[in-house]
Amino acid sequence: MLISPQHARDLLADLTRTCPMRLATAALGTRGFHHHGHVFFGDTALEGHKAKNRWWFVAEEVEQAGRTLAGLRLEPGDLVEVHLPVRQPGEVRGDKGSDWLGPDTNWRREIVSWMGNAAFHELEPEGDWDLLHTVNLHGLPGALTMEAFRARFGKMVRAGTYPLDHMTWTGTSWQMPREYVEVMDRWQARDNELLEQARICRGCGSLGPRYGAWRAPTPRGYVTLCPACSVAACEPYTGQLAGVAYTSVPRTTRPARFLCRMCGLSRAFTWDHCHDHGLVRGPLCASCNTYEGKGVRFLERPGALALLLDCPACERKQTLPERFRVDIATEHVRRIERHGRCPSRPRVQDTTPTHSGLTFTLGCTAHNTVxxxxxxxxxxxxVVAAFVTAGPATAS
Known part of the structure; x- marks a missing residue:
C-alpha cells in the first residue's frame, strides 16, 4: 500500500517511540530521490513512488524501518573505537594513499569534515592555521570543544539519526555504540550501492557521474539518461508555447516532453517564464533553472540573454525582468565608481529602492570608506537597454 510522506512520518514516529536514540522523523521527505530514488531511515531504504505528480512511500517498507529502529539496543558499555581519518594540510580528494576523501559516501569522513568546519569558525582572526590539523585534549582539531561542535553540527542528520549524539571521547580515541556503528556501516554500503545503480543510463547502459548529473525528472519519477539518450528521448523545443501565459499552459503539455531550452542536453524539468509579464520563455532542466538565479553570472552563459528575451514583452521593450535589472545596475555602478584614485572596485553593501530608482551603499575595503x-x-x-543591445560583455 502506498502512503503519503506525512502519513509515513506519522507512522514512523509511532513505531519508534521506544527507540533508544533520537530520530529525525520530520526529515523524512523526498529530496533524496534525485540521487537514487530512495531515502534512508537507519539501514532501511525507503523507495519513492511517483503518481499523479505526487510522491508516495510503501507502507510495508516504512513499517520495516520503524520496527528495525525500535528493536535497537544501544548498550552503554558495548562501545567500539571509531577510526576518524585525519586530514593532512593541503590534502584533497583523490590524493594517492589518502583516506580523507575517497569516492564513496563515508559517514566517518563527514564527521571529520564537520570537525574541521567547526574548528575553522572557532579560530581567532590571527590564530595559527596549523592548529586545525592537530588534535586537542578533547579529541577535536584546533581549539574546538565538544560543546561548540554540537552547537554547530549537532543537528546534522544521516540515515535519519544524529551521529554526534553517540560520540564519546575516552581521552585517546572516539567511541560509539557497536550496534549504531553497524547500522551506519550497513546504511553507507547500501547507499553507495544505490548510487552506483543510479549512474547507469536507462537507454544505453553507459555509466554516468555520481550524484545525479544524468538524473532527469519525469511524471513517474527520476530516470537516468545520458546526454545522447536524452536527446533521442525528448523533443527539441521550437517555440511551441511562445507568448503563452504561464497560467494558461495546458497540463498535458509537460516540460519533460522537451529538451532543456538552455543546455539542450537534459530533459526539461519546468516551464521557465518571465515573472514580470507572466509569459512562457521555454522549458529548462533543473540545473539550468537553478542557475538562472545567479544574476549576472547567469547572463554570461551562452544563450541566457536570448532565453530572457523570449518573453515578447521584454524583447519589445528591450529590457529584462526586475531582478536582472538590479543586478546589471549594480555591476554598472561597481564598474564606474571608485573611492578617489583607488583602483579597486567598491563592494556594494546595500541596495535600496527609492521612489525614483535605486540607491547603492558602496564600500572601499582598501580604505575602509563608505x-x-x-x-x-x-x-x-x-543601462539595461545598452546591455541587451551589446550583450553580457558590458557587465565585465
Missing part, C-alpha cells in the same frame, strides 16, 4: 550612489529609473533603463 559612500552612496543613486541611479534614476531612466538611467537604469538606459
Amino acid at each position: 559612500w552612496s550612489r543613486s541611479m534614476t529609473a531612466a538611467e537604469i533603463a538606459a
Whole structure:
C-alpha cells in the first residue's frame, strides 16, 4: 500500500517511540530521490513512488524501518573505537594513499569534515592555521570543544539519526555504540550501492557521474539518461508555447516532453517564464533553472540573454525582468565608481529602492570608506537597454 510522506512520518514516529536514540522523523521527505530514488531511515531504504505528480512511500517498507529502529539496543558499555581519518594540510580528494576523501559516501569522513568546519569558525582572526590539523585534549582539531561542535553540527542528520549524539571521547580515541556503528556501516554500503545503480543510463547502459548529473525528472519519477539518450528521448523545443501565459499552459503539455531550452542536453524539468509579464520563455532542466538565479553570472552563459528575451514583452521593450535589472545596475555602478584614485572596485553593501530608482551603499575595503550612489529609473533603463543591445560583455 502506498502512503503519503506525512502519513509515513506519522507512522514512523509511532513505531519508534521506544527507540533508544533520537530520530529525525520530520526529515523524512523526498529530496533524496534525485540521487537514487530512495531515502534512508537507519539501514532501511525507503523507495519513492511517483503518481499523479505526487510522491508516495510503501507502507510495508516504512513499517520495516520503524520496527528495525525500535528493536535497537544501544548498550552503554558495548562501545567500539571509531577510526576518524585525519586530514593532512593541503590534502584533497583523490590524493594517492589518502583516506580523507575517497569516492564513496563515508559517514566517518563527514564527521571529520564537520570537525574541521567547526574548528575553522572557532579560530581567532590571527590564530595559527596549523592548529586545525592537530588534535586537542578533547579529541577535536584546533581549539574546538565538544560543546561548540554540537552547537554547530549537532543537528546534522544521516540515515535519519544524529551521529554526534553517540560520540564519546575516552581521552585517546572516539567511541560509539557497536550496534549504531553497524547500522551506519550497513546504511553507507547500501547507499553507495544505490548510487552506483543510479549512474547507469536507462537507454544505453553507459555509466554516468555520481550524484545525479544524468538524473532527469519525469511524471513517474527520476530516470537516468545520458546526454545522447536524452536527446533521442525528448523533443527539441521550437517555440511551441511562445507568448503563452504561464497560467494558461495546458497540463498535458509537460516540460519533460522537451529538451532543456538552455543546455539542450537534459530533459526539461519546468516551464521557465518571465515573472514580470507572466509569459512562457521555454522549458529548462533543473540545473539550468537553478542557475538562472545567479544574476549576472547567469547572463554570461551562452544563450541566457536570448532565453530572457523570449518573453515578447521584454524583447519589445528591450529590457529584462526586475531582478536582472538590479543586478546589471549594480555591476554598472561597481564598474564606474571608485573611492578617489583607488583602483579597486567598491563592494556594494546595500541596495535600496527609492521612489525614483535605486540607491547603492558602496564600500572601499582598501580604505575602509563608505559612500552612496543613486541611479534614476531612466538611467537604469538606459543601462539595461545598452546591455541587451551589446550583450553580457558590458557587465565585465
